[in-house]
Amino acid sequence: MSTRTNDAPITLIAPGDAEYELLRSTYTTVGSPAVVALPRSPAEVAAALRTARERELPVAVRSGGHGLSGSGTNNGGLVIDLRALDRIDVLDRAAGLVRVEAGARWAEVARALAPHGLAISSGDHGNVGVGGLATGGGVGWLVRHYGLTIDRIRAVEIVLPDGSFVRADAGHEPDLFWLMRGAGAGAGIATAFEIEAAEIGQVGLVHLTTAVDPAGETLRQWEAAVAAAPRALSTAVTLTSRGPAATTAFITAVVASDDPDLVRDSVTPLLDIGRAQVHEARLVPYSAMVPLAHLHPNTGQMPSHTTNGLLTEMSPDAARSLVVAASGPRPALVQLRSLGGAVGDVDPEETAFAHRHQRTLVVASMFPPADRADLTAAWEPVAAHSDGAYVNFESAPDDLTRAQAYPGRTGTRVEQLLRRYDPDGVLSPGGTQDT
Incomplete structure (x- = not known):
């Protein structure tokens, strides 16, 4: 109707x-x-x-x-x-400036930008919506080269809870612009973003597997290899296990370049991790990382419980805790995403995403019949080493997870601005503009 x-x-x-x-x-x-x-x-x-x-x-x-x-x-x-608000426009090709409406999904954005030789690092699945990711952070396949998605946002168009329309940027509504980059969904409904895309055509894609020892030394080697690599390299690791002595790391390595020499030099240190085996190594368009094949209806088909934390250092105890979480009697699906590089170029106070010194994002998920209590029990060994959290990978947000996502002065400022822009709590209780 x-x-x-x-x-x-x-x-x-x-x-x-x-x-x-x-x-x-x-x-x-x-x-x-x-x-x-x-x-x-x-x-x-x-x-x-x-x-x-x-x-x-x-x-x-x-x-x-x-x-x-x-x-x-x-x-x-x-x-x-917001699915009908899905327009994607290149505003200035020379500057890489694009306008993306919030209801578009990242597979559609990648397809639209590919003919222009542009890309936005935007999560790792093409079905994710622009609005939720681009107000929460955005840890994508090019994160160490590009930074977070929010780091390249130059303006946000917003409908505030009172129905008024605002365009926020560095010179107009700067407080709202700060908030919308990392914690903005509770302040208003983002309808479009102006984002500076990177000049990216093809990228190096390498898939590896390696055994993970019970002490987690393999994970420490992975962290060290990525930290020493060119920032063109970003990686994601999935841990699967058939017990503490049979844990495997599936590593996806993406190099933000079509230069075969840079791809080889970036990935070579990963080959020394454990008994690494390469299963695929090729150049692909960036759009292949978030393909149109990812697009599907969302009908509640994947109930899950998810939480996360950020690690500043892969200490021996932290590494061991990850293996325990992935291989215990109620194992979690544990995923690691490399940070560092361009993420650390941004001052922690420049956006509402304050986590700029950590090296690794750890995400843990469980699926029925496991429940939230099972996930909490599996996550407990890792939580002791966590230094902050990312709002977009939390399935049960509460006061504790918000404090971890928005610590200290950042959290105080976030709460003050949410009260200013949404004094009646029309949007704030939801916590995020869902992706």
Whole structure:
């Protein structure tokens, strides 16, 4: 159905409508909202917020992709689904400046930018929506070369909870601009971003596996090899195990260059990790890292529990704890993502993402029949070594996880600004604009 609220027509989908079953849920969570709004413009986003106020409905915001926390849906409330806001434009090819609407997904962005020889480092799955990732951080396949996605955002277009429209950048609404890069979803609904893309065509892609010893020395070697490598190299590691003595690391290495010599030199130190075996080594377009094949409906098909932490150093105890988490009686799926490089070029106070000195992001997940208590038990050995957290990889956000994501002065400023921009808590309780 199409409803006119003031001067802005907006499509509202309710239970019983044909589209409802494909719009009610996120990737991880089945929801039963009273209504799903499909705005096509910032004015219609404002109209959706007015509808929620008039009907006294809680609000969830969805950018179209995975959303681990499930905050992109709800039960009995109004969901603002941004999928129709998906335009992608190159504003200035020479400067690499692009405008991307929040409902686009990163596979679509990569495809649109590829003919221009541009890319945005943007997570590791093409189905993730732009809005959630680009307000939370953005740890992508080119993270050590490019930095976080938020580090290249030059402006954000936002509908505030009161329905007003703002364009925030370094010279206009600087507090809001700071907040939207790392903690902004609770302050307003981002509808578009201006982002500085990198000049990237093909990248080096190498897949390796290696055995992981019970003490985790293999993981210490991985961290040291990446830290010493050119910042063109970014890596992701997945640990699987059949017990403490049978843990394997699956390493994906991406080099932000099509120069075979640089690719070889960047990856060669990884070959000395444990008994590394190379399974694939080739040049691919960056768009192959977040392909269109990733795009799929989100119908709650992957319920999961996920948490994360940041490691400043892969100490012997920290490395051992990761092997324990991945190989214990209730093993977690443990993933490691290399940081450093360009991430550390940004002052910790420049954005609401304050974590600039850590070397590794660790993500742990469990799936039914395991529950949150099982994940907490498996994560406990790792938590003792954690130095902060990343908001986009937390499926059960609470006061503790928010304090870890936004520590100290950053956290104080975040809370003050959320109260300023959303004094009635219209959006803040959800914590993030779901990816």
